[in-house]
Amino acid sequence: MTEAEVEDKRITLAEAAKMVNDGDGLFWGGFGYQRAPIAFAHELVRQKKRNLTVYTCGSEVDLEIMAGAGVATRYEIAFSAIEALGLSYNIRRRVSEGKLQVEDYTNLAMAMRFLGGALNVPFMPLRSMMGTDMVNLKRYRGDDKLKVIDCPFTGDKICLVPSLQPDYSIVHVQRVDKLGNAQIDGIVGEDLEGARCGKKLIVLAEELIDTSEIRTRPSQTKIPAMYVDHVVILPYIAHPMMCHDYYDYDLEHLMMFHKMTQTEEGWQEYLDNFILGVDNHYGYLNLVGWENLHKLRATKPWGY
């Protein structure tokens, strides 16, 4: 088979963030401490994006950064906190100030909304949320937050949640080829559905892998190239969170972050130093320090 001249989808982080328009909606990949696209959040802040809506199950530091810097004004999420450390102080402040609106769903509801978007059907059925304020109380989505109906087959109550097809999906993976075929190690969280639901998809990866290697292990391709519009390759994209088989979380940095965000002044200091005070992701990594970063490298077979 002739190998056709292939498209190279690689662009810089700055170019990728530039494509996001003020007011856009983003599926936000990663789950908890795992594969959070922190570098992309930083760049959105540096480029002073405004009025973004972010859709995810449960992200942590990245949601804090985007809420704190005023990049995002609407969240459709299930969870915000820094697990094991405590509350999300930036989000808490921005909500109290009326600068951030959170439309509350559950983890399964959000995952189903991404699945529905990927399947291109307008809703998905769900057995959670019913009977509680998650059904009764709504913010900007109003009656389109969800619908509880009588199942036309069984007569049981069932909750329909609206599918999502945001402007962009932002997903962080371990490896990608220049066409966009992406491999994910470890758990996938809701990223398979999330990657497939966006109108456009930007994949951030720690490493480049050759297409010929992708083709020897097709079962490892978790996101096929045909979904992918742009590829960004950079190391330590998730720092201070973790990337399975690549590096562990930076607990010291994370605790510093969480402590500083307790006050608006502390947060502004973190923002000025670590995000606005550097030109790009390498500037951030230089500030964190390569010796520190190296200590976080994963140990086989544990993956952290």
Next chain:
Amino acid sequence: MTEAEVEDKRITLAEAAKMVNDGDGLFWGGFGYQRAPIAFAHELVRQKKRNLTVYTCGSEVDLEIMAGAGVATRYEIAFSAIEALGLSYNIRRRVSEGKLQVEDYTNLAMAMRFLGGALNVPFMPLRSMMGTDMVNLKRYRGDDKLKVIDCPFTGDKICLVPSLQPDYSIVHVQRVDKLGNAQIDGIVGEDLEGARCGKKLIVLAEELIDTSEIRTRPSQTKIPAMYVDHVVILPYIAHPMMCHDYYDYDLEHLMMFHKMTQTEEGWQEYLDNFILGVDNHYGYLNLVGWENLHKLRATKPWGY
């Protein structure tokens, strides 16, 4: 961590088939030529099961065997034929005789019905089938075949197909441990959803794998043990169909099968020789011949 004394779920093929009651519904694994649970179909025939309903997307030789032998009287399927060879003659005859009823769905509709069953929701939405006789004409399911509704969010027409939770799911995989953790190589078709939708699950595997090996590569586990009730380990379960990375299809046998089924007499002869004329799966394999079987072994890296 202490290793607890673990349950050994292995049973014989005869014991597994014995659990299926007359009148039961079965999810039937495999897709097209790939990982068809032929040995299980043979054993159902030998045990003279009756009035089974089989749910699958598109199976081929196995559906012919179960229809021909009168084991199954209802199919909810999308496709029946022997790809590249031609029509399913046994099914065609049994339908004309009124001995087999086929409730027609599409491949995506069946896959969604299994997904809905696995998710334990009563239906799943779909954008196919509408406007055609697949919506208008129904057999024994009547109005519960499907419903076309106006989407409560968008107003668009959308088709709801009822989820399936059959009595048993029958799935053929490459490797399984004695607890039931199953690895599948190559494509999965609709087997991930199908394995998870049944009230009980019987996994048929070519090989045993040790649990300690399962635990070193958790991402390879396509069906976790907690879904699995029974495990049957036998070689060449899919013959004359294929099993990725293990063996190719037996085209000669397949063509003979297809040719013999052209007439009722031919089919009865095949049934008497290859299914009823042997005591068990090894009897069948002996008849096919181990030299023949060995020739079908897969070649690396091609997997066939």
Next chain:
Amino acid sequence: MVEYTKTEFLIACASSHVKDGEMVFGGTGMPLLAALLAKETHAPRSNLISEAGFIDARPREVPLSVADTRYYYGCSASIGLIETLGFLLQAGRIDVGFLGAAQIDEYGNLNTSYIGPYEAPKVKLPGSGGGNDIASSAKRLIIMMSHDKRKFLKKLDYMTSPGYLDGPGGREKWSLVGGGPEIVITDMCQMDFDSATKKIRLKSVHPGFTVQDVQENVMFDLIIPDDVPTTDEPTQEQLDIMRKLDPNGIYLGKGG
């Protein structure tokens, strides 16, 4: 003069409708060879997808089944049905689907399910498989059929897959994702669809056939344009490539 069989002619003809860069649902048989031929000639960046779960496949031998392991090695992803029929096809990401049928009507609707009445069928055909899904959601549909008067009907015994349903607005009424049939290729001619009426229209006749041959072999009123060209013959390069793709004549036939 180039020598070729009818099958080879049809494959080359179908192949010409695949455009470069397109996502193609290939299946097996003639459509598969047509898709592979297109990729080897004018559409090197087209992507072959098998509904069983193989994405961007480049089989070194022709598969007999959409689930054939021959599709696996060298493809760029191998997943499952929900991926191919749901995430790709239903989401509107597939450009071209190929379908065959036992019957077709003047709006391009297809029957692959039953001959005779639904209640007491004379012949049970294979059914939809992914056919209805493809016809509902692929952007364009290429239909390949053998030309027999009894197959080109005013009314189908059973409508398995949607063409333009009952005409203009038919697909829109059901919010179907895809665009509907683009071309019907038979062993006599090519037909496309009139954009205003959504009715089938003669596009070209194959060498050796006349407009009248075609008209006598359909049971509905076929739109005949003033100018009906002759279908292009395959090139020697196309023939060489497809014979290399199927050296054992599995689909081309032993006489290939």
Next chain:
Amino acid sequence: MVEYTKTEFLIACASSHVKDGEMVFGGTGMPLLAALLAKETHAPRSNLISEAGFIDARPREVPLSVADTRYYYGCSASIGLIETLGFLLQAGRIDVGFLGAAQIDEYGNLNTSYIGPYEAPKVKLPGSGGGNDIASSAKRLIIMMSHDKRKFLKKLDYMTSPGYLDGPGGREKWSLVGGGPEIVITDMCQMDFDSATKKIRLKSVHPGFTVQDVQENVMFDLIIPDDVPTTDEPTQEQLDIMRKLDPNGIYLGKGG
């Protein structure tokens, strides 16, 4: 006499409610240690599942996040959210879920979302996460909370997760899959639910506390049985094991 901290006491107490062979949604923090402790002692065949996608996990170090790679190696499957929350939990395959909350009412309904009015919240809490899913669909629910009068309310500021909703028949009306809360463990007592009224009921008081202490620290009418035993203390074996599970005192605290 056995010496232990309050945290260790609560973990041992929670651990006793996990039965052998059960499927347990563990999460992080005290519930995780309780689940691991149960598996090391009386429930060796229980199965620890993290909602992020890890199944049958046996971490050698305590994870900080449900998505922590520490859950990975040695688990028997590692998939995703749809698997754990959909195929397992919503399908009724999870026996026990652990939940914490900022507020609870007399029917065991929980608030983990907002303090203050929904329109102008005083404090935005973490939200449901998988909490509402777990409360809706797990067969049994173990709730762990710090005991503070302002948390045991007649009316929640926001109902995030269903307990028994408005009482008998409340869960059935919404066809909820799971059975509802079984036990509430605080730093003063254990509470269960009266099967007729579905209202919360004192079950045992922890050493050092009285029935009156508990009554004074709830803002609804608590059912008090005639006989309220004292909660069992942890054994030395339990303490040794949990200190081995969390040698750095990540959840047990440095003073452990």
